[in-house]
Amino acid sequence: MLFAGRRSATKEMRVKILVPVKRVADPDNANKVKISGDGKQVTSQGLEWKLNPFDEYAVEAALRLTENGKTGERIGEVILASLGPKDVGQTLRGALAMGADRAVLVEANDEQLDAGVVVDALAKLVAQEKPDLVLMGKQAVDGDSNQSGQMLAEALGWPMATFAMGIEVLDGGKALKVGREADGGILTLKVTLPAVVTVDLRIVTPKSIVNHKTPADHAYSDTARYASLKGIMAAKKKPIAETSLAKLGVTKTPVLTYAKFELPTGRKAGVKVADVNELVTRLRTEAKAL
Amino acid sequence: MTDVLVVGELFGGQLRRASLSAFSFAKTVASATGGAWDLLLIGEGAGGAAAEVTGFGARAVKTAEVAGGPVAERYAATVAEQGKGYGVLVATASAFGKDLMPRVAAKLDAGVASDISGVSVEGGKLVYRRPMFAGNVVGTLTVGSAIQVVTVRQAEFEAAQPTGGSSPVSSVSIVADPAAERVEFLSYEVAKSERPELTEAKTVVSGGRALKSAENFKTVLEPLVDALGAAMGASRAACDAGYVANDLQVGQTGKVVAPQLYFAVGISGAIQHLAGMKGSKVIVAINKDPEAPIFQVADYGLVADLFKAVPELTEAVKKAKAEA
């Protein structure tokens, strides 16, 4: 949609993309998270683990950037990276089943991590893997912090484009044109790779990504792809390399400390009104809002 | 004693009102700790905008004139350089603040408390409150780095009012950043609207997927919006479908609003939507499904077909306003 029309002749372009992904408690059950008795922990027991939805969209965007969407031919590499406990491996398998090529799992527990530590570890992985692009979610929907991508870009000294809703590959794969969801409208940047891009919701709309390999008439569905049975089978054989903060040489420790958690004061359901007249009367006389 | 540096956001050569929430934060922290607060205006038109902001009680107003659109790489090094020596750097958690401030923090090896809803001083330490898990948990956070970087939720910090006085203005030098050479600003397309800004309006009317088209937003919802003098909002589904601009999305990952009066029209009430409007004073929901979750947070619920109820409501509002 955003970049329709422009096509430049490009040679074969193979980008290597690192996609940091976090697993979160099923966001659609966020109202079922509980607080431990001492208020020191959020317990998501009994809730299903999911890939952070924005990271799922980043995986989808990375796949769209590294394939011919029409033929399914792969033309680049997508590597996943996650910091978390060992069983994050299951969540990684799900993303590998979508089509990502391989994954790295950095074992760590929640108490060892905050954005600074995550970013330090990701920066070290970037130094090892040397991707052309780090593509990630704009925010993890558990902590709702929206900071890691920006901090990683700075740690690497790379340019960034946050809150991306459209990406076009330029200059034969050397640069990206990125449409960003900014205040009041869309802000478009051109970033020279290597760069960090964080994605917003609209990155999975049908024409959001133009890589000049997928024919211009190809439209994707309007969400992240589901893993096919073939994809699920293939994912079983894809490598998940395991490492640790110590092995990566991460020396940072968290500076963000959550002393306690509370449930917000809830709202109660009010009244059902019979019709528009009753609504207007109550808004005027009772709520004094009109 | 904690000194605070506020990073003021400019648009069209003027301070964006959103920044006044960060001013309020700075005043609170400075007065609670016996510190002072300064203001840094950065971007195109910073010098010209300074005159508008000298009456808010800042110890000093600094300006950094940077031409072109807002690009974090062009601002971060200068903000970080100016931020040295302060206890806290703060901006409002707009797209601008969310983009820039973590980048600044990384330069200063600072921790970031993002999108906070409250601040207090306890035992000499700044303690932040912030909504997490789509607003279903409120966390209490301290930041252990020497400099702390904060973004504040506009809906939770009232816009600061001018208090008189006249802060001295000076310009600061721009620090070059190699990362800036690899990013080029191409365009910033901003939809013009006569209506109040979503995050500042006293009344917000949001429409959902049920509106079914951009056309219906115009012909069915907009007359109500205008009769109320309200701002227009939308659910993710309505934005994704292209009925309205993305920038009108209310929710966990869009705008957070807390008006006096909020109308959810044809919106089911998914937690991600509730996260952006639960703080509204009075909530009205219009939905044809009596079981829609939106009714669990609505003060007034009308079970009805919106295509019938909204035009009726528009007329009733016009009548009520005429009588008042």
Ligand SMILES: Cc1cc2nc3c(=O)[nH]c(=O)nc-3n(C[C@H](O)[C@H](O)[C@H](O)COP(=O)(O)OP(=O)(O)OC[C@H]3O[C@@H](n4cnc5c(N)ncnc54)[C@H](O)[C@@H]3O)c2cc1C
């Ligand atoms: C990562 C992530 C982030 C998200 N962030 C946000 C966010 O910030 N904001 C947001 O809003 N959503 C967000 N969502 C999406 C959210 O989960 C819901 O899908 C979305 O809010 C649904 O929009 P809706 O209520 O308009 O549509 P629906 O859920 O389809 O609801 C439509 C409603 O309209 C009613 N209706 C239908 N016809 C009529 C009629 N004629 N008259 C009256 N009522 C009618 C129906 O009963 C229904 O309740 C996010 C989702 C994800 C995964």
Ligand SMILES: Nc1ncnc2c1ncn2[C@@H]1O[C@H](COP(=O)(O)O)[C@@H](O)[C@H]1O
């Ligand atoms: N533990 C983690 N492992 C891998 N990636 C992460 C982790 N935490 C955050 N991220 C990445 O950083 C993005 C932003 O997260 P946040 O700043 O926490 O909101 C997420 O969408 C992920 O891509």
